[in-house]
Each structure stands twice: as C-alpha cells, then as structure tokens.
Amino acid sequence: MRTSLLRSMESVRRSGSGSVPGQLLRRSFVFSASTPQRKVAILGAAGGIGQPLSLLMKLNPLVTHLSLYDIAGTPGVAADVSHINTPAEVKGFATEEQLGQALEGADIVIIPAGVPRKPGMTRDDLFNINAGIVKSLCTAIAKYCPHAIVNMISNPVNSTVPIASEVFKKAGTYDEKKLFGVTTLDVVRAKTFYAAKAKVPVAEVNVPVVGGHAGITILPLFSQATPATNALGDEDIKALTKRTQDGGTEVVEAKAGKGSATLSMAYAGAVFADACLKGLNGVPDIVECSFVQSTVTELPFFASKVRLGKNGVEEVLGLGSLSEFEKAGLESLKPELKSSIEKGIKFAQEN
Ligand SMILES: NC(=O)C1=CN([C@@H]2O[C@H](COP(=O)(O)OP(=O)(O)OC[C@H]3O[C@@H](n4cnc5c(N)ncnc54)[C@H](O)[C@@H]3O)[C@@H](O)[C@H]2O)C=CC1
Ligand SMILES: O=C([O-])CC(=O)C(=O)O
Numbered sequence: 001m002r003t004s005l006l007r008s009m010e011s012v013r014r015s016g017s018g019s020v021p022g023q024l025l026r027r028s029f030v031f032s033a034s035t036p037q038r039k040v041a042i043l044g045a046a047g048g049i050g051q052p053l054s055l056l057m058k059l060n061p062l063v064t065h066l067s068l069y070d071i072a073g074t075p076g077v078a079a080d081v082s083h084i085n086t087p088a089e090v091k092g093f094a095t096e097e098q099l100g101q102a103l104e105g106a107d108i109v110i111i112p113a114g115v116p117r118k119p120g121m122t123r124d125d126l127f128n129i130n131a132g133i134v135k136s137l138c139t140a141i142a143k144y145c146p147h148a149i150v151n152m153i154s155n156p157v158n159s160t161v162p163i164a165s166e167v168f169k170k171a172g173t174y175d176e177k178k179l180f181g182v183t184t185l186d187v188v189r190a191k192t193f194y195a196a197k198a199k200v201p202v203a204e205v206n207v208p209v210v211g212g213h214a215g216i217t218i219l220p221l222f223s224q225a226t227p228a229t230n231a232l233g234d235e236d237i238k239a240l241t242k243r244t245q246d247g248g249t250e251v252v253e254a255k256a257g258k259g260s261a262t263l264s265m266a267y268a269g270a271v272f273a274d275a276c277l278k279g280l281n282g283v284p285d286i287v288e289c290s291f292v293q294s295t296v297t298e299l300p301f302f303a304s305k306v307r308l309g310k311n312g313v314e315e316v317l318g319l320g321s322l323s324e325f326e327k328a329g330l331e332s333l334k335p336e337l338k339s340s341i342e343k344g345i346k347f348a349q350e351n
Contacts, residue, residue: 044113
C-alpha cells in the first residue's frame with residue numbers, strides 16, 4: 001500500500017548509494033517509457049492538504065501532467081512545485097475561468113477544496129460551506145472531464161460523495177465505478193495505532209476500516225488486522241477503535257484553531273491516488289478501503305475494501321467476518337451514516 005515514491009526511497013536507502021532525487025529521477029524515466037500519460041488535477045491545491053499533496057503527486061513517477069487549481073495562491077504553489085526535477089509537467093490555474101483548462105484530459109481529480117474544522121466542530125458543521133464548493137467543482141468535472149476518477153477529500157465525506165453522485169447523475173455522467181470518498185487516513189491511523197500497541201513493525205500492518213468518515217461511522221476491523229496478535233484484550237481493542245474514530249479530532253485539538261490534519265492527509269491522499277493510478281495502468285490486485293457506492297449493507301454508500309482496476313472500482317469487497325464488538329459498531333453507525341448520505345442527496349437535488 002506504500003507509494004512508489006516510498007518504495008523508491010526505501011530501495012535507495014537499502015542500497016546505500018546515490019542521492020534520493022537522482023535515483024528517483026532515473027526510476028521515473030524508466031517508468032515513463034513504459035507507462036501511459038496520466039494527468040492528475042488537484043482542486044484546492046494551495047491549501048493545507050493541497051500543498052503537500054501537490055508535492056507528493058509531483059514525486060509520483062506515474063504522473064505525467066499535474067494540474068493545480070485553487071481560487072487563491074495557486075501561482076506560487078505551482079511555480080514552487082514545478083522546479084522539482086521529476087518528469088510531471090506542472091501547470092497552475094487560478095481563476096474559475098481557468099477551471100475547464102485545469103480539468104480537461106484529467107484521469108484523476110483529487111478534491112481537497114473547502115474549509116477545515118476548528119475545535120468543537122463536527123465534520124457535519126462544514127456541510128453548509130463545503131457542500132456548495134463540492135457541487136460547483138463536480139459540475140465542472142461533469143463538463144470538462146466526465147470520465148475522470150474523482151477522489152473526494154472535502155468533508156463531510158459522508159455527504160460530499162453523495163452530493164457528487166447526484167451532480168453527476170443530473171449531468172448524465174455518473175459512473176459509480178469512478179467516485180471515491182478518500183478514507184485512507186482512517187486506515188493510516190488504524191495501522192499506526194495498532195502497530196504501536198501490538199508492538200509489530202508498522203510497515204507490515206494492514207487493518208481494514210469500513211463504514212464512513214466521521215466519528216462512530218469510522219469502523220476499524222481490528223479483528224482482521226495483520227499481523228494478528230493475541231497480545232491485545234477487549235479493552236485495548238475498544239481504546240484503539242475509539243482513538244481511530246477520534247483521530248481527526250485529536251489533530252484538530254492539537255492544532256488549536258489552525259485547521260485539521262493536512263500532512264498525514266496529504267500522505268493518505270497520495271497513497272490512494274497512487275493506488276488509483278496503478279489500477280488505471282492495469283497493475284493487478286490493488287486493494288484499498290474507500291467510501292463508494294455499495295451493496296455491502298443496505299446503505300447506498302459505504303466504505304469497505306475495493307479492488308481498483310482500469311475503470312476505477314473493479315470489485316467492492318465484502319466485510320469478511322466481524323467480532324461481536326464490530327457487529328455492534330456496524331449496527332450503531334448505520335443511522336448516522338444514512339442521514340449524512342440523505343442530507344447530501346437532498347442538498348444536491350434541491351440546489
Ligand atoms: N477525507 C479526509 O480524511 C480528510 C478531509 N479533510 C478535509 O479537507 C478539506 C480541506 O482541508 P485543508 O486543506 O486543511 O483546508 P485549507 O483551508 O487549508 O485549504 C482549502 C483550500 O481550498 C481552497 N478552495 C476553497 N474553495 C475553493 C473552490 N471553490 N475551488 C478551489 N479551491 C477552493 C482554498 O482556497 C484553500 O486553499 C476540509 O474540508 C477538511 O475537512 C481534512 C483532513 C482529512
Ligand atoms: O477531522 C477532520 O476534520 C479532518 C478529517 O477528516 C480527519 O483528520 O480525519
């Protein structure tokens with residue numbers, strides 16, 4: 001699940017020779033000779049998430065064109081990132097008039113545009129501002145790159161993904177295989193917290209996280225965590241679950257009014273976009289958790305493991321066997337997730 005970049009850096013470290021940028025560049029040229037042209041557009045590229053995400057996508061050897069769009073501050077970010085000596089060609093787009101150009105030909109559109117939380121707020125408190133932003137950006141996606149894969153980061157993800165689906169339906173461009181709510185940060189956190197508690201190497205850890213992306217709708221399945229351990233009791237699992245569910249709030253409180261997770265989110269967004277790129281390029285067995293249209297439960301959207309392929313979602317995987325604690329968590333998340341989904345759909349239908 002690690003990015004090509006991280007793998008490249010690791011192999012450089014292991015070989016103990018050569019500068020990291022030099023190695024990456026040589027690798028990138030090898031990649032670009034055998035892999036397709038891929039344009040990635042980031043909407044909200046000058047923000048707290050957007051900037052480090054732009055950096056990480058510039059370092060991704062699968063990206064040939066990187067399109068950075070924001071309503072404020074894009075030229076500086078684009079100029080800065082464009083000086084990095086990797087092959088992706090960077091272009092910045094700063095006004096709404098340029099949004100079409102930013103999107104045209106995009107294979108993947110990543111959306112971290114919108115306001116973040118402050119202490120005391122829930123993700124749903126962002127709905128009033130972010131719903132409109134997401135709606136207008138998705139309207140442009142439907143017009144300028146209707147076949148692109150969309151990675152939705154803007155919160156509340158439990159509502160913004162349904163909003164996007166309705167906008168695309170209205171435009172006649174909806175393809176449920178191409179719309180993803182990015183829940184990778186929940187997986188990243190679950191892995192980190194589990195590894196520390198179970199005292200296993202974090203690089204080997206995998207933990208599926210299902211449900212949605214807010215509070216109790218985030219359901220980590222520690223009973224399926226690998227490497228398995230019997231060192232953790234019920235209380236440990238409860239505490240790990242709660243910490244994963246509250247991970248975003250932990251960062252919001254630590255930042256004390258200066259926003260929410262940006263660096264870990266940029267990492268998670270880059271991991272997920274890299275997985276989408278690999279899927280598009282035909283790499284087999286690319287599986288990530290994501291909030292997608294789903295029949296895994298009775299809810300129309302649900303996060304679970306998804307196999308990625310040339311057309312986006314190749315297969316939405318089932319939940320596997322759950323512990324009694326997870327079964328109870330699944331039942332108690334459903335009402336909140338249902339109402340967040342319905343809120344998004346209603347907004348898009350009425351506006
Ligand atoms: N899915 C997830 O796991 C996570 C989601 N988030 C969400 O990501 C969003 C962004 O967070 P940050 O980057 O920290 O916020 P930020 O405020 O630092 O950056 C947001 C950027 O969006 C831009 N923007 C606003 N309206 C726009 C529009 N119409 N078109 C293009 N750009 C526009 C702003 O100019 C700004 O540069 C928030 O909604 C936050 O809650 C944050 C962390 C994790
Ligand atoms: O908590 C927030 O507002 C941002 C977010 O979604 C996360 O960090 O998981």
